[in-house]
Amino acid sequence: MGILNISIAPSNIETTQALFINKSKKRIKGTLRVFYIQDGAFKVVYMPSLNLSGYGKNDKEASKMLKKILDDYFESLVSLNRDHLISELSKYGWTTKELFAKRFVNDTYVDKDGVLKNFELPHDTPIEESMIKVA
Numbered sequence: 001m002g003i004l005n006i007s008i009a010p011s012n013i014e015t016t017q018a019l020f021i022n023k024s025k026k027r028i029k030g031t032l033r034v035f036y037i038q039d040g041a042f043k044v045v046y047m048p049s050l051n052l053s054g055y056g057k058n059d060k061e062a063s064k065m066l067k068k069i070l071d072d073y074f075e076s077l078v079s080l081n082r083d084h085l086i087s088e089l090s091k092y093g094w095t096t097k098e099l100f101a102k103r104f105v106n107d108t109y110v111d112k113d114g115v116l117k118n119f120e121l122p123h124d125t126p127i128e129e130s131m132i133k134v135a
Contacts, residue, residue, distance in 0.1 A: 016031065016107070017030070017032050017049050017105065017106040017107075017131075018031055018105050019089075019094070019105075019106075019134075020103055020104075021102050021104065022102060023085075027078075028077065028134065029133075029134060031131055031134070032049055032131070032132055032134060033047070033048070033049060033129065033131055033132075034046065034066070034130055034131075034132055035047075035110075035127050035128065036062070036128040037119060037121065037125060037126070038126045039119065039125070041057070042055045042056065042057065042062075043055065043056055043057065043058050043059055043061070043062045044119070045059070045062040047066065047070075048108075048110040049092055049093065049094070049106045050073065051092060052069050052070065052073060054067075070134065077089075082101075089104055092106065092108075093106050093108040094106045
């Protein structure tokens with residue numbers, strides 16, 4: 001585990017993707033949308049709002065890998081200066097307001113068909129959508 005305290009827990013309450021980035025404490029909290037996809041013998045967890053994914057034999061293994069990838073990604077994000085941080089997140093549709101400088105939101109939505117196209121999977125591939133909390 002890196003310098004960040006990341007735990008991934010399902011969230012059925014939040015529907016807006018948001019990140020709260022505290023660079024001085026090197027901490028990121030938020031709510032993000034993920035898709036669990038069965039791809040042959042593997043389960044893939046894909047987070048379109050940051051273009052990150054993990055895989056494993058089941059949801060638990062895939063989520064564990066995604067957690068490690070998020071930890072590395074968030075560690076690099078908090079090390080960026082403010083302009084580079086905004087530039088990096090804006091590539092994926094994230095925006096912020098000057099008044100709420102630590103809060104980033106992503107209102108873009110990728111549906112099942114968009115995920116299937118990214119992974120070039122058959123249209124009948126099982127996909128589960130979920131919101132997760134990162135704290």
